[in-house]
Amino acid sequence: MYVNISMSKGVREVLYYHERKLRIGAAELLSAGNFLESTQELSYKAKLARFKNLMELNSRAEFKILRATLGFHPLDKEKLGPGRMRDISVEYLQRIGFTGQPYLVYAHYDSAHPHLHLVTCLIRPDGSRIKTHFLGVLSGKVRKEIEQVYGLSGTDKKDQANQAVCEKHSSPGRLEYGKSLYRQGIARVVNWVLEEYSISNLTELNAILGEYRVIATCVKVNSISPANRGLVYAMLNDSNKPVGKAIHASGIESRPTLANLEIKFQANEGDRASGIKRLQTVISWTLAGRKISLDEFEAALAKENIVLVKKAGGFIYIDHERKTVLEDKNLGTEYTRDAIARQLMPARELTVTNIRIKDLDLSR
DSSP states (O other): OEEEEEEEESSHHHHHHHHHHTTTTTTEEEEEEEEOOOTTTTOOOHHHHHHHHHHOOOSSSSOOOOEEEEEEEGGGGGOOHHHHHHHHHHHHHHHHOTTTTOEEEEEEEESSSSSEEEEESSSSSTTTOOOOOOOOHHHHHHHHHHHHHHTTTSSHHHHHHHHHHHHHHHHHOOOTTSSSSSSHHHHHHHHHHHHHOOSSSSHHHHHHHHHHHHHEEEEEEEETTOOEEEEEEEETTTOOEEEEEEEEEETTTTOOHHHHHHHHHHHTTTTHHHHHHHHHHHHHHTOOOOOOOOHHHHHHHHHTTTTEEEEEEEEEETTTTEEEEEEETTOOEEEGGHHHTTTTTGGGGGGGGGGGOOOOOOOO
């Protein structure tokens, strides 16, 4: 769990932001306290009037509205139904000294991790302002207490290190634009793939990244020198088209830049013999003594935990068992797309109109 606190001079813009989220279905008002109306009956005008009436009681205070974001680790998602999040938010406000103050609790659903936005007033009914000098320290203490009470993942350095170790050794899921964390999700996939799989070029990298809906693209970083290329990463939508704002490789902590990738690619070249041998064996055995269709060929490979990626120039094989990604040309002439096409039946299944091509070849 993490907490971010900020203060505002006014309330109108704060409310408008959350109310807009409500209108488009990206948020929900989980709870409202110390208003005359119930949460279900509370209108925007009533929310605004309640806060403004208190704010007008103190003309000296500069900041009169407190905003707090409570974020939770994705692993805690199953523990956090609306009722539990409502309890956590109310308990948090009470423990930091806002008992009796009007408050609103919004749950936002526009990111992969559960999080809440709390809005409350710093001005009491008697016109005094709630002191906030040591609020950050108090909030940190309360956060730890709530984590223990509700069994939530922590954000201390030790907790973060333990979570990072667990994540490092577990496969990331396929990303979904609008639901998955964008920057963090892409970085997680890229780091996992480069750590776990043997890859020797950008085309192979994109074949395996595509399985997680990520793509790497070369871009010019200096218009004066066309040869000066950079690399950016983006998320893919259901149609395998890049969406969202691309992330520069240098902006990812592990720095998977072109220069660093080329070093890794060269290192992988000398450690692929066993992966090549396994693929050759599986393919030969699958095609031995019988005529099968492309779909049957693909299904047979899948049983061996091998994914066949079809592109205009040939096949790419992703062996999840040996963690190896190989273009067909690296397996020998008898394992290229054209060679295999001659062994499959019917041949028309390998025509352009019948192949679902993934546009992954960035070498052109």
